Amino acid sequence: MIAFNKYYNKFNILSVSLVIVSLLLLMFKGLNFGIDFKGGTLIELRSTDSKINVSSLRDNLSQMNLGDVSVKNFGNETDFLIKFENNENKNVIEEIKKNLDKSFGNNFNFRRVENVGPKVSAELLRSGVIAISVALFLMLVYIWIRFEWQFSLGAIVALFHDVIVTLGLFSLLGLEINLSIIAAVLTIVGYSMNDTVVIFDRVRENLRKYSDIKIFELTNISINETLSRTLITSVTTLLALFSIFFFGGEVLKGFSLAMIFGVIFGTYSSIYIANTVLVRLNVSQKTVLREDKN
Amino acid sequence: MLYFSKLRIIFITIISLLFIIFALSNLFNFDNKILNKKINLGLDLQGGSYLLLEIDNDPVIEQKLQNLTVTIRNYFKEKNVRITNFKLLNQTLSFTSDENSKQTILDEFTSEESELNPYYQRFKSHQLDIVEENNFFKVSFSKQGIINLKTSSQDQALEIVRRRIDEIGTNEPNILKRGNDRILVELPGLDDPMRIKSLLGKTANLTFRFVTNDTESSFGAEKLEFEDGTEEAMVSKRIILSGENLLDAQPRMDTENNETVVTFSLDRVGAKRFGKATSNGIGKRLAIVLDGKVISAPVIRDTIATGSGQISGGFTFQSATDLALLLRSGALPAPLNIIEERTVGPDLGQDSINAGMIALLIGFILVILYIIVKYKIFGIITNIALILNLFILVGVLTIFEATLTLPGIAGIILTVGMAVDANVLIFERIKEELKSEKNNLIAFDSGYTKSRTAILDANITTLLAAIILFFMGSGPIKGFSLTLGIGIFTTLFTVYFIARLLTVLYVSKNKEKEGLI
Secondary structure (H helix, E strand, C coil), X not given: CCXXXXXXXXXXXXXXXXXXXXXXXXXXXXXXXXXXXHCEEEEEEEECCCCCCHHHHHHHXXXXXXCCEEEEEECEEEEEEEEECXXXXXXXXXXXXXXXXXXXXXXXXXXXXXXXXXXXXXXXXXXXXXXXXXXXXXXXXXXXXXXXXXXXXXXXXXXXXXXXXXXXXXXXXXXXXXXXXXXXXXHHHHHHHHHHXXXXXXHHXXXXXXXXXXHHHHHHHXXXXXXXXXXXXXXXXXXXXXXXXXXXXXXXXXXXXXXXXXXXHHHHHHHHCHHHHHHHCCCCXXXXXXHHHC | CCCCCHHHHXXXXXXXXXXXXXXXXXXXXXXXXXXXXXXXXXHHHHCEEEEEEEECCHHHHHHHHHHXXXXXXXXXXXXXXXXXXXXXXXXXXXXXXXXXXXXXXXXXXXXXXXXXXXXXXXXXXXXXXXXXXXXXXXXXXXXXXXHHHHHHHHHHHHHHHHHHHHHHCCCCCEEEEEXXXXXXXXXXXXCCCHHHHHHHCCCCCEEEEEECCCCCCCCCEEEEEECCCCCEEEEECCCCEEHHHEEEXXXXXXXXCCEEEEEEEECHHHHHHHHHHHHHCCCCEEEEEECCEEEECCECCCCCCCCXXXXXXXXXXXXXXXXXXXXXXXXXXXXXEEEEEEEECHHHHHHHHHHHHHHHHHHHHHHHHHHHHHHHHHHHHHHHHHHHHHHHHHHHHHHCCCEECHHHHHHHHHHHHHHHHHXXXXXXXXXXXXXXXCCHHHHHHHHHHHHHHHHXXXXXXXXXXXXXXXXXXXXXXXXXXXXXXXXXXXXXXXXXXXXXXXXXXXXXXXXXXCCCC
């Protein structure tokens, strides 16, 4: 049996500081919103001429009065991702096409064009925030129906920890937040909850079984009993996610990365956060038995 | 938990086979209508354009209030009520009257059977709101009035958008209402949306009006630019003929001048008016105005009584074709703005399919190998269930002819990763039970029973997340929530019916064997 409970305090301090750092990052550095939430235009280009590179493209586009243009390689040397802010000109894409063809010859394939107006991006951001809030709220309701309030609190604290730290990491690394990241965050919410609930289920079962074991010991027993399941499921999920990350193409990179972070945090938090809340609230056999009577 | 009746086994087999057949129907073509269902590929996988259009209703509101000015003036003239100082500002029409008429005016507007201000009978709310202060009246559209106006202009716009897109002939366009002032257009397989965008961006409001110097006429005149921006002309506001009177319009090569023109034919009313105007106006210039810009303003040389004519304006064949198309399909009630556009080229779509399939295959193989290493014979059982799970999931998607997107494929891969969770929970529990229970059958039975709540909890939480995503998300994300959500049900089915059945068969043959799992 591994003595997870030996490190409860240390990891709690770590988690609290991680959350604080994440919140500070979110407040001061903010998130790198993609065009879904900020509005603007995105063009994915493939060139057939290997001599064309990021800087020549950037020089060319900067003369077009597009405002702040960002040009990056996307996946490989001949694929480029161009982004700029909302433009008054309705025919801007047509003009870029003409301009590039004139300067570099007919060597471009416009693989993807996305243009999100300011009104739509504001709506998408709002509905994204609502989706995550509703998800958190529903999880709260579900867990509140299923468990005693001490457990619910533990699960919710773990949940917030996972979401905040994942977003904090995205802020730190400057990774783009787009619609698929919202999907990832929601899936993380589900996964983290899932992991916590499985351990809590066991804690409650053990609470009924043993009256003489303190919660500090009891959580440790429960974690150990469910440990192999926790690990196997994390591994298979991570295998699937890494496979998406490495082979699923550029579009899914951000999504799978967010999910990978989320699964790791989710596994960690169900061991070191959800359980420690139970310990700190001094949950005992009485807690579950009282509920049973009701 | 370990007993399966024969009937149930047959039932499970039939259901599984059914879904597998549907899953496989994506690969083959069947003549049968029911069997020949296919999963739809989302725009991100097959390539195509997604356009969200917003109707700009402000000009419509202005126009309606402008028209109302005349109506109100005439209406009260008949009743000998004097109204002066009509003004239209910020979508509010204002006018003044005297103390004696005040009550009459207010009554006319607020009566339940008001002709001037309808809708009350139907919606329990008037079309217009009226406020009065010191004999100064302000009239504007009520909430209900705005809703009705928006809905009707959305209906009209949808029809026109559909006609324009049909004229171009793209395959299986999807044109839907969104809210009460938006239209969603999905055009699968469309590589270059430029032409459609420019066609949808035009209101196509065509009018024939005389060029005039007389700014004093009762209709007024306005200075309009030519389409090519070379000159300007004073054009009367009096409309001789509008696009509504057109029956047909076609591009044609005018062999005389060797240029492309658009020929048109008019309906009876239009032909009559056109004949009258051209006979009265010989020697005058007739401006052909499209969306506030003069296309051309030829001098009238002869009376045109045939009800047909042609428009020249330095067109290329393409622009003449487009103008003819716009004229044929009619004018939009209000300008449309493209507020969101997402276009994926077909080769990127194919790349995404390939990448998704490779990721699925590799993820699948990795999970299968890991599970075999972990659980040996029970790993094989889990994997059989997992493979069937994948087939059934695809089968369900096929039956509903659901739309598969790239995030949807990610949802399937994720399902593969998370689907084993339920079997892992069961097997780990059985292992624990075997520590204290020597009888294999009893240990397996209680392993299944005791792990049930945890499995249910775990899947409900994921399902909640998927449901929220389905209702809040758009396009590709919806595809993700769909596969994730359906995946939960297929997982539970395969775990509790297929994997359990195989487990039961194996365990009942090896009742006495020790260290079974």
